[in-house]
């Protein structure tokens with residue numbers, strides 16, 4: 520068994536994903552190491568922050584430096600110096616979200632222009648699986664078709680059909696030792712298509728299932744409604760992975776709907792724009808109101824930024840474009856989110872998730888700096 524459930528509370532679950540590189544308590548947030556690095560942080564720092572599993576991007580690693588280079592150097596774990604679990608995506612999101620690079624898509628695969636040099640490239644389900652086998656990730660994702668919001672229903676329907684067809688072809692391809700393989704459900708906000716997608720993929724019996732094609736720019740309320748519908752169609756005994764959510768409110772909302780895993784660049788990308796995730800909302804550390812602020816970014820946070828440095832100092836670093844400022848914000852934002860998920864898990868174990876999440880969402884909904892500052 521690659522997944523065990525230890526406690527449930529309503530539809531929220533606390534479990535453990537068992538991988539070739541160790542166990543991952545769930546719910547689990549996966550920091551994104553797009554190019555075999557979580558930008559500006561080293562693996563020891565990630566471990567100390569509480570990271571239990573990382574995400575790597577098949578698309579980017581395929582083009583730079585190439586899975587052959589990584590395989591020759593011992594696989595992705597050895598290459599990036601991280602010996603914990605790694606999930607690799609399939610490249611489908613990049614291929615289909617970088618829309619102006621898409622050239623043609625058919626039942627066999629998809630042709631697109633590489634963002635690196637503009638050359639025409641082709642991904643097939645077989646190639647996506649082989650790249651991930653060469654990378655040696657612990658969880659490999661099936662190549663899927665992820666469409667932007669608002670596309671005609673017949674396009675969504677074709678994406679569901681083709682994603683299922685591709686999953687079927689990937690189901691029994693060779694894997695890295697101990698590698699798990701997850702399929703990705705699609706269907707946008709359409710309940711009937713989400714159900715159809717789940718039905719087709721669940722019949723193929725994967726190790727886990729992702730909810731894909733959401734958090735791509737649609738409104739939040741229908742997105743969460745679709746998450747509820749999508750999760751309900753997936754087998755209770757298998758892990759569920761919501762692709763691409765990492766804001767504190769969103770994470771709580773998907774956990775409450777029975778999601779076990781999620782990833783997002785938000786904590787680190789937000790850091791690089793100079794913002795901190797806190798219980799007071801998102802703070803823009805460039806703001807003059809922090810110039811003499813002696814407090815840490817967030818009271819009670821045990822990250823390296825909060826235990827040693829003031830808001831005034833971090834504001835100074837960020838405004839002077841000092842690398843340390845962006846690093847400290849990255850450390851803090853990841854810690855904030857990882858701690859939030861640990862707290863969610865504890866609440867599920869105590870059977871107190873409903874009250875914990877209501878309280879957390881109310882705190883997070885307090886007026887943010889942007890609303891307070893004209």
Ligand SMILES: [Zn+2]
Pocket residue numbers: 816817820821822823824825826850851852854855
């Ligand atoms: Zn902190």
